[in-house]
Amino acid sequence: MSEVRRLEVLRAIDEDYVHSREPVGSKALVERHHLGVSSATIRNDMAALEEEGLIVAPHTSSGRIPTDKGYRLFVDRISDVKPLSAAARRAIQTLLDGAGDPDDVMDRTVRLLSQLTNQVAVVQYPHLGRAKVRHIEFVLLAPRQVLVVLIADNGRVEQRVIRLAEDIAEADLADLRSALLGALAGTPLADVGARLAAGVPGVPAELGEALQTLGAELVHLSTLTREDRILMAGTANLARSTGDFPLSISPILEALEEQVVMLRLLSEMQQDARGVSVRIGSENPYNSLAETSVVATGYGPDSSAKVGVLGPTRMDYPTTMAADRAVARYLSRILAG
Template identity: 40%
Template sequence: MAQSRRMIVLRAVIEDYIRSQEPVGSSSLTKHHDLGVSSATVRNDMAALEDEGYLIQPHTSAGRIPTEQGYRYFVDRLSTVVPLTQAQRRGIGRFLQGSISLQDTLQRAARLLANITGQVAVVSSPALSKTTLRHVELVPIAMSTVLAVIITDTGSVAQHTLDVPAMPERETVSAFSNRVNDQCVGLSLAKAAEQVRQLVKRPDMTDVQRLATVLAQAFESMAEDETAGDLYMAGTSRLAHRRSIVDLAPLFDALEEQVVLMKLMSSLSEENSGVGVAIGSETHTPGLMHSAVVTSGYGHSSNDLRGDVQTQRQGTGTQNALAGSDQPVAFVGSIGPTHMDYSTTMAAVRAVARYLTVLVSHDSYGAYDADEQGGGS
């Protein structure tokens, strides 16, 4: 018996089970797939696949269903991630048009992904520790208080009230603000803090030493924020309508543990330069033992968004390598049952991540055109 044919049978079982969610028998496979062999031969192949741990027979005389090992083999050998249709791509563009802020964009992206997949969608806002400085504005608001408005490259805005007992002249504050922007824009917040501390060592900067110190501390405080910020989630109610509450209880518990969830999905997106997949026990999360997580990082991507995506296997994960991409600043992902439609889910996660990369990196909320960007998938 050829090993390649056996794996074709495995793929057919998984595809049919994803579609029907019913155990798959040999007669059904030969009826719906052109396997070129008899039902008896397919039955023998399925028995061998069961012995090897790829399939399991839930009931005597019933068909077989994939195991976690079977799904992993299937996902790792998806030679391509089928792109979304042109209508779906245009739908993404229309849905995200009109976003008025980063938060609005991420909320829309979560709802959009949940609608496409019918599963739970999770989108994180960019971690401040991974962003760079776009602009800082220093505004005296009291005799000894300066408001620092800090804007990052992803559009995040933070306001810090700085205590400055020896307040410099307003013109001096403005000049210092301009100097900081000249020297620090494009640097990470940690590097910006270092640069500000270096600036005030100059003899002509003695008047702003206290202001520089507290501004550097504000940068450092933001840089030390290793969390991914806010988490936007959608699709939980729809999933509840499709499955019993008893079955979903562990999953809902896992979704409540947002810190654990963010760590899992952030790590998965960083380990895989495109789309990462963790199935069941690979999530190392008790509530996700019967679920799969598909995620992709977004932001800080230097790759050509119109380029082809190649699926690669690395360890236990699948990645769609985008050559030249930088570390992501945040992630977008989908959580569903292990029998999810992996191809569609991976394509949807990838497409939404690409849209977010363009929107966030250019701060062009509502201005993204799918056709101009080569379809965005």
């Protein structure tokens, strides 16, 4: 049997099954694809592919569908990730360029990726263990009420309104901001508490209590900023693929809702030479995701955080990989700002 034709038959079965959701037979392959051989030859090729565990018959006397092993061979044989259409690239640029703060960027990213792939889209917020304090802002809302804003150097913003024990003048609040920013600018978020414990020079004694309250809130916000978290969109797309999950989609939904499983999985995934990572079905180390595939791409300065797609193993891998990689590139460009 020709190795090249065997891979062509596998590719054709994969493509037809992805689009039809129906097991694929030899007659359909001959009619839809220009393989240059007879149905009998294709049947022999399919028998060999089945023996290798690359395709399987879900029912007696039915056509064939790819196995996880078959999808893996197909994905590995994609020599390069095809570019998105010009229209899709313009849509990505238009939507993401119009974003505001980093949270808006993340929200737009997952909604856009879900629309492009018709799957569940997931974005992991940037890893912030190495992030540093870029800016601090205090806004006086009332004599004892202050909006505290902490901005990290990766663009992440955390803010909260707090109440002071005593009234404070706007000029005094500005002095405290200058003193704290001078002490903390460029400090790693993980070290904010230790840096403040060492003391903040130049603050009058009468402002000591306000300094302590504001400093404690900055420590709290820096801890929030370091937390790993993800954002998702398109979960409803799973409901349209219930036929791809013979048992139940409940474990998948629970894994998405808890987020811990997805955070671990995304953190573990390593990009290949094409700039993407693909986990197919049983390759996922978590039982709840054993009937799904995950395509992810790193973004940001060190590509440590991931943006990705989760869906059934019956996935249009070339298109999904292209969309995910393109969105990751635009996201990196915007955050680098």
